[in-house]
Amino acid sequence: MNADPTTSIVDLKARIKSFCEARDWDQYHNAKDLAIGVSTEAGELLDLFRFKSLEEVEGMFRNAREREDIEDEMADVLFFVLRLGQKYDIDLATALARKMEKNELKYPVEKTRGSNLKYDKF
Amino acid sequence: MNADPTTSIVDLKARIKSFCEARDWDQYHNAKDLAIGVSTEAGELLDLFRFKSLEEVEGMFRNAREREDIEDEMADVLFFVLRLGQKYDIDLATALARKMEKNELKYPVEKTRGSNLKYDKF
Amino acid sequence: MNADPTTSIVDLKARIKSFCEARDWDQYHNAKDLAIGVSTEAGELLDLFRFKSLEEVEGMFRNAREREDIEDEMADVLFFVLRLGQKYDIDLATALARKMEKNELKYPVEKTRGSNLKYDKF
Amino acid sequence: MNADPTTSIVDLKARIKSFCEARDWDQYHNAKDLAIGVSTEAGELLDLFRFKSLEEVEGMFRNAREREDIEDEMADVLFFVLRLGQKYDIDLATALARKMEKNELKYPVEKTRGSNLKYDKF
Numbered sequence: 001m002n003a004d005p006t007t008s009i010v011d012l013k014a015r016i017k018s019f020c021e022a023r024d025w026d027q028y029h030n031a032k033d034l035a036i037g038v039s040t041e042a043g044e045l046l047d048l049f050r051f052k053s054l055e056e057v058e059g060m061f062r063n064a065r066e067r068e069d070i071e072d073e074m075a076d077v078l079f080f081v082l083r084l085g086q087k088y089d090i091d092l093a094t095a096l097a098r099k100m101e102k103n104e105l106k107y108p109v110e111k112t113r114g115s116n117l118k119y120d121k122f
Numbered sequence: 123m124n125a126d127p128t129t130s131i132v133d134l135k136a137r138i139k140s141f142c143e144a145r146d147w148d149q150y151h152n153a154k155d156l157a158i159g160v161s162t163e164a165g166e167l168l169d170l171f172r173f174k175s176l177e178e179v180e181g182m183f184r185n186a187r188e189r190e191d192i193e194d195e196m197a198d199v200l201f202f203v204l205r206l207g208q209k210y211d212i213d214l215a216t217a218l219a220r221k222m223e224k225n226e227l228k229y230p231v232e233k234t235r236g237s238n239l240k241y242d243k244f
Numbered sequence: 245m246n247a248d249p250t251t252s253i254v255d256l257k258a259r260i261k262s263f264c265e266a267r268d269w270d271q272y273h274n275a276k277d278l279a280i281g282v283s284t285e286a287g288e289l290l291d292l293f294r295f296k297s298l299e300e301v302e303g304m305f306r307n308a309r310e311r312e313d314i315e316d317e318m319a320d321v322l323f324f325v326l327r328l329g330q331k332y333d334i335d336l337a338t339a340l341a342r343k344m345e346k347n348e349l350k351y352p353v354e355k356t357r358g359s360n361l362k363y364d365k366f
Numbered sequence: 367m368n369a370d371p372t373t374s375i376v377d378l379k380a381r382i383k384s385f386c387e388a389r390d391w392d393q394y395h396n397a398k399d400l401a402i403g404v405s406t407e408a409g410e411l412l413d414l415f416r417f418k419s420l421e422e423v424e425g426m427f428r429n430a431r432e433r434e435d436i437e438d439e440m441a442d443v444l445f446f447v448l449r450l451g452q453k454y455d456i457d458l459a460t461a462l463a464r465k466m467e468k469n470e471l472k473y474p475v476e477k478t479r480g481s482n483l484k485y486d487k488f
Contacts (some may be wrong), residue, residue, distance in 0.1 A: 037416060043406045069397070070212075091126050165284045166284075170337050173369065251459035266479075274420050275424070282408045314397070325443055335368055
């Protein structure tokens with residue numbers, strides 16, 4: 001129920017690798033199709049919120065079935081990001097740390113605090 | 123350089139929480155806009171491969187600059203998925219494990235081995 | 245300035261065909277990559293509204309530069325849908341009419357009037 | 367069967383306006399949610415081609431049922447682009463013409479002929 005503190009990125013990659021190899025899916029899992037997977041699953045996640053007000057969206061998280069639908073779609077996005085990382089030897093924790101250092105420069109606290117502007121608009 | 127074995131999901135969530143709170147972004151980070159973030163960043167990842175052959179895509183991973191571009195876009199997708207999980211108290215490792223159990227049933231090994239069909243097509 | 249009443253779908257397809265053939269792009273414009281184009285450009289359109297309130301979004305249409313940004317991204321989505329239609333001999337007006345007849349059945353007026361529910365939820 | 371030569375953009379907008387007003391959907395059809403609609407339907411179109419080789423994708427257009435699935439998803443994308451144009455008084459033919467003039471400059475024939483490079487890579 002509370003596995004995020006004890007689950008490493010490598011644990012997740014290993015689980016996914018084993019799932020895909022049992023199905024002999026390496027042949028289909030090139031980077032381009034995996035990126036399509038990330039994108040189409042992200043679309044399914046977003047679709048849950050289409051035409052919903054922000055209040056309705058908050059309510060979905062308090063409804064067990066709707067919350068599970070949301071979590072399922074998030075899991076599908078994660079699946080493809082992790083699979084892409086596993087297939088192409090990408091250390092995701094390092095990639096994320098490096099990108100966030102770039103974001104620290106792109107979005108300096110003093111300029112972006114409380115703002116929703118993009119980095120090219122301030 | 124090799125942080126995935128020792129980085130937990132909670133470590134990543136904590137890093138992202140601190141980044142966003144320093145910028146007072148909680149007010150903008152409702153689930154709907156975060157899902158938009160997941161989707162638009164997934165589009166940027168996919169855009170790197172548009173009109174590229176599978177051979178060209180493989181070559182991009184051997185080019186340091188292009189590989190970093192790909193990793194950066196993957197990091198951006200991860201950022202929003204993790205932020206959504208952190209903001210709404212979703213245990214992502216549990217969500218992924220549960221979804222993969224559903225996928226084990228939807229895609230039984232004996233029926234899907236070596237196949238690229240969707241679960242509603244076999 | 246007001247060309248929609250006098251421009252047919254075939255006019256737009258012809259303009260796009262000529263643009264792409266002058267660049268010898270037929271070789272890259274297979275259906276899969278064109279669908280990637282539709283999706284990534286749709287992401288760029290959506291990205292303009294990320295983290296914006298509904299009021300801010302309305303304001304963007306009253307700002308000449310922001311309105312042009314929105315229209316440009318809509319044009320990019322249209323470009324790829326029309327190119328896909330032109331390349332694969334799809335009569336888009338017929339496809340849209342047929343799909344809307346299906347939607348009339350999926351979303352009957354008496355059940356959907358004033359509702360934002362999906363067809364599988366009422 | 368062959369309606370694209372005689373159907374104007376305004377004809378399509380009028381059909382969609384009437385469909386949406388009969389359902390009293392104006393209240394949900396703000397630009398942000400309509401852009402979400404464009405993006406999620408584009409994802410459904412792309413999803414049809416996920417893990418398919420280019421040869422398999424070509425074959426889908428020769429199969430009546432699969433061809434109709436593709437056309438339906440293209441129609442859904444068009445629906446939301448046209449609805450957004452109709453709702454916000456955007457002349458789509460003009461927007462497309464203007465964007466293609468920008469693209470003529472971004473992608474000059476002599477530099478882009480036979481190339482799949484983005485404008486910022488040549």
